[in-house]
Amino acid sequence: MDMQQLTYICTVAEYHSITKAANALYISQPALSHFISKAEDQLGVKLFDRSTSPLSLTFAGEQYVRHARQILMMANNMTKDLSDISKNRKGRIRVGFPFERCTYMLPLILPHFQKKFPGIQVQVSTGKGNQLISDILKGQLDFAILPFGKHEKINTENQTKLTSQHIYREELFLVAPRNVVKQEHLMEDAPYAVNLDQIKDLPFVFLKKGHALRTFLDYLFASYRIKPNLFMEINSNVCACRLAASGVGVTIVPAMTIGLANCEADVDIYSLADHPVQWDILALYRKDAYLSEVEKAFFEIAGEVFSKPPYTIKASGNHQADPQGSSTH
Incomplete structure (x- = not known):
């Protein structure tokens, strides 16, 4: 089987353009x-309909690409296996992160990983959670580091194809302009925490749909049967924190974002309800993929790095929290 042919045809199918695929x-x-054209002549079928814009697959092309992707995944699994046999002296892993989580996590993981595996190349992709999952299923990523709430589920179609490994747990916080949160917004017996029902009318800055945090928050508020006052939708948690610091509105972000935004001095920070609202940071990968020793080591290093807080958030409301999700009240 010509692996180059498989790769070239799958790439054209992915980009729906010979020009973009060539680039x-x-x-x-x-x-x-x-x-x-030469491959189509050899196979005796047309793989692409060149009369459409963008370029589309024929029925034969669809069948070719379906089988080709399976073969490429098997070849990738074999390469990983052989890399383990050669004691991981060289190789690569392809990992995906949401952009801001990459900014936070990768600099803390990579030095430890490189020290242990100096010959392993780490190829990093960033994007929204749904895009990273799609890339895993296509075989374009080995795994992705993504957050999931304990009640949040991967959609049914993907659930049978994906599995995960736990990395660490992280708390989410309300970040508000100074003095916007009043006594009536707080839990009666927990002055460090807001009552979600009481804050629903504050102007919220949320991420746009498609981001993991937006999916989580939509579920969280729906579970309380609360409709928050959505004031603005953006694509950056850090920007949401900075907007809160400037007085534009309130937001809910994971602990790591508060450190990245460097806005602790300009905002009030509260837990959500009288018990921590947390989500799990997971390594997500295909069930049928071979998990190499290098990938397992990446997960273990990440878990060790984030088992202890790299910094502490000194929050308002007699409240201190760390980016891993534990908090002291």
Whole structure:
């Protein structure tokens, strides 16, 4: 089986364009076009309908790509296995993160990982959670580090194809402009925590749909049968924190974001309800993928790094919290 042919045709199918696929493969457009035509002649079928825009697969092309992706995954699994046999002297892992989580986590993990595996290349992709999951299923990522609430589920179609390993647990906090949260917004017996029902009318800054945090918060408020006052939707937790610091509105973010935004001095920070609202940070990967010793080590290092807080949030309301989700009240 010609692995180059499989890779080239799957790449064209992914980009729906020979020109874009050629750029991604670092070959010329004419060379790729000739390669595809030659492959179609050898196979005796047309794989692409060139009369459509963007380029689309024929029925034969759909079947080819389905089998080709399975073969490429098997080849990738074999490569990982052989890498383990050679004691991991060289190789690569492909890991995905949401952008701001990458900014926070990777600099804390990578030095330890490189010290243990200096010959292993780490290829990093960033994006929204749903896109990272799609890339895992396509075989374009080995795994992704993503947050999930304990009641949140991967959709049914993907649940049978994916599995996960726990990395650490992290608390979410309300971040508000100074003195916006009043006594009536707080839990009666917990002055460090807000009552979600009482704060629903404050102007909230949320991430746009598609982000893991937005999915979690939509579920959280729905579970309390509360409809928050959605004032603004953006794509950055750090920006949401900075907006809160400037007095624009309130937001809910994971502990790590407060440190990244460097806004503790300008905001009030509260737990959500009288018990911590937390989510789990997981390593997500395909059930049918071979999990190499290098990947297992990445998970273990990440878990060790985040078993202790790298910094402490000195929050308002007689409240201190760390980015791992534990808090002292």
